[in-house]
Amino acid sequence: MQNLQDNLIQAHQLQQNLSSVEHRIQQAVEAFHQPSPLLLAVSKTRTSQQIRELANLGVQHFGENYLQEALAKQADLTDLPITWHFIGPIQANKTRAIAENFDWAHSIDRLKIAERLNNQTHRSKRMNICLQINLDNEDTKSGIIPTDAIELARHVATMPNLILRGLMAIPAPRTNIAEQREGFHQLSMLMSKLKTAIPQCPWDTLSMGMSKDLEAAIAEGSTIVRVGTDLFGPRQ
Numbered sequence: 001m002q003n004l005q006d007n008l009i010q011a012h013q014l015q016q017n018l019s020s021v022e023h024r025i026q027q028a029v030e031a032f033h034q035p036s037p038l039l040l041a042v043s044k045t046r047t048s049q050q051i052r053e054l055a056n057l058g059v060q061h062f063g064e065n066y067l068q069e070a071l072a073k074q075a076d077l078t079d080l081p082i083t084w085h086f087i088g089p090i091q092a093n094k095t096r097a098i099a100e101n102f103d104w105a106h107s108i109d110r111l112k113i114a115e116r117l118n119n120q121t122h123r124s125k126r127m128n129i130c131l132q133i134n135l136d137n138e139d140t141k142s143g144i145i146p147t148d149a150i151e152l153a154r155h156v157a158t159m160p161n162l163i164l165r166g167l168m169a170i171p172a173p174r175t176n177i178a179e180q181r182e183g184f185h186q187l188s189m190l191m192s193k194l195k196t197a198i199p200q201c202p203w204d205t206l207s208m209g210m211s212k213d214l215e216a217a218i219a220e221g222s223t224i225v226r227v228g229t230d231l232f233g234p235r236q
């Protein structure tokens, strides 16, 4: 009984959070005259039950960062029509499982990883890829620096089992929207350049914007916002 009640409270909270995030997205879309981005629910550290509840509210795209955790939840949720996105750093020994269990990978920043995914994708569907860009030139962060992106993109563009859809970034946190927009603007400009240089790829995806900066990202043309905290609550 207690469990059932907890679940109902949790489901109600998720519904409120989802409405509030959808409202923010809609407000930004209207304010900045931009198309509506896809809402990618970032479910790292969340339970299968929480994902199921959000999926029951109509969310279809979920993003995970840690492979083992993701595989366990995917096994619980095979009855749901979820599109899975891998958004965390990718180690070479994880590529096969990622290729087999995810439709998208947003965090490609090395040729070796792209090559392995290309060789290990044995499905009728090709894998959707975003290159992760390190906008802040921080040594410790994942992502390729903007000046090296074109060479990596040229290689990935030739890989038959991968579809190079666009770019992803996690800019360093900034509190005001003008500063937040600068990083996202850079990412959008970089994609325009790549589109001109490598016109055979779709280049239809800017994976940018999280709980704290989704408005700024939408202002700069985000097509996928990746939201965790503001949907599920604070992470432990």
Ligand SMILES: *Cc1c(COP(=O)(O)O)cnc(C)c1O
Residues within 6 Å of the ligand: 042, 044, 065, 087, 088, 170, 210, 211, 212, 226, 227, 228, 229, 230
């Ligand atoms: C955790 C994470 C998010 C979601 O961040 P929130 O601030 O919780 O919305 C988005 N993208 C990536 C790559 C993440 O690791």
